[in-house]
Amino acid sequence: MQNNCTINVENSINSGQVFLWRKNNDIWYGVNGQDILKISKVGKIKSYQNIKTDFFRKRDDIEKIIKSISKDSVTKKAVKQYLGLRILEQDPFQCLISFIVSSNSNIQKIKNSLEKISKKFGEKVEFENQEFFLFPKPEIIAKASINEIKSCGVGYRAKFIKEAANMMALKKINFEYLKKCNYQDAKEEICKIPGVGNKVADCILLFSLNKLESFPLDRWMIRILEKYYSDKFQLETKSITEKQYEILHEKIVNHFGPYAGYAQQFLFKMERENYQKKWL
DNA sequence: TTGTGTCCTTTTTG
DNA sequence: ACAAAAAGGACAC
Numbered sequence: 001m002q003n004n005c006t007i008n009v010e011n012s013i014n015s016g017q018v019f020l021w022r023k024n025n026d027i028w029y030g031v032n033g034q035d036i037l038k039i040s041k042v043g044k045i046k047s048y049q050n051i052k053t054d055f056f057r058k059r060d061d062i063e064k065i066i067k068s069i070s071k072d073s074v075t076k077k078a079v080k081q082y083l084g085l086r087i088l089e090q091d092p093f094q095c096l097i098s099f100i101v102s103s104n105s106n107i108q109k110i111k112n113s114l115e116k117i118s119k120k121f122g123e124k125v126e127f128e129n130q131e132f133f134l135f136p137k138p139e140i141i142a143k144a145s146i147n148e149i150k151s152c153g154v155g156y157r158a159k160f161i162k163e164a165a166n167m168m169a170l171k172k173i174n175f176e177y178l179k180k181c182n183y184q185d186a187k188e189e190i191c192k193i194p195g196v197g198n199k200v201a202d203c204i205l206l207f208s209l210n211k212l213e214s215f216p217l218d219r220w221m222i223r224i225l226e227k228y229y230s231d232k233f234q235l236e237t238k239s240i241t242e243k244q245y246e247i248l249h250e251k252i253v254n255h256f257g258p259y260a261g262y263a264q265q266f267l268f269k270m271e272r273e274n275y276q277k278k279w280l
Numbered sequence: 281t282t283g284t285g286t287c288c289t290t291t292t293t294g
Numbered sequence: 295a296c297a298a299a300a301a302g303g304a305c306a307c
Contacts, residue, residue, distance in 0.1 A: 102289080103288080103289035103290060104287065104289045107287090109290080196290085197290050218288035219289085221288080230293090
């Protein structure tokens with residue numbers, strides 16, 4: 001039975017949130033930190049490490065969230081069209097590195113780089129008769145040389161990746177604490193990590209640290225706001241400054257409410273599909 | 281074919 | 295303070 005609670009696995013994975021995923025015979029397999037997940041078409045999850053995860057955030061009251069974010073005709077349309085889309089709850093360290101890699105890049109390249117990073121520094125495991133590489137532990141990347149990291153095709157981001165891993169290894173960042181504290185404080189903390197600016201921070205907060213009010217403003221979202229919301233949020237330029245980002249985020253939360261992140265995901269998915277952009 | 285623009289941005293420089 | 299440039303490289307057109 002289709003209803004508002006039915007999860008669409010394909011749309012959720014193919015929405016720019018995760019990168020280390022592949023599909024075999026209608027079954028999705030993906031790396032999630034030190035775990036591998038197998039997800040059937042109907043969303044049944046099997047974990048390599050037998051860890052219980054709420055990958056699809058079933059604890060969220062999705063009916064309530066959809067009601068809450070459906071503030072205008074554009075969002076209503078996006079929600080209706082991609083009803084089963086969900087925010088995925090990822091391993092925070094993998095998410096951090098993924099979105100540092102993502103800056104000024106594209107999905108294909110991000111996936112390629114992350115695969116190389118996993119293969120080079122991660123532990124090889126076998127699951128369901130397939131070979132996988134777990135996502136590397138921070139200590140391993142922290143000890144690697146810049147050139148070794150560069151060989152994964154990440155270019156100038158290599159030093160950010162090494163430093164981010166180092167901050168994790170030295171326990172300068174405490175994800176468990178950041179999951180519990182408020183949006184502003186968590187954002188301030190992770191923006192201290194090199195390679196993490198406003199947009200990357202919002203991705204990490206939304207996709208791994210439980211901050212549903214974060215609303216990553218990338219090129220696409222700016223384009224969407226200009227196209228459909230020019231009356232609500234006036235935008236001056238293409239690339240926005242730090243201050244403009246903050247002001248805009250405040251206006252967005254005012255409009256969409258505390259689950260703005262879900263609205264962002266539905267809108268992003270809709271527009272990328274409209275332009276027939278490729279996913280994984 | 282070879283060339284050019286585009287990428288889910290951040291940091292550095294002027 | 296703030297705009298502009300620089301920072302891989304793959305890929306589409």
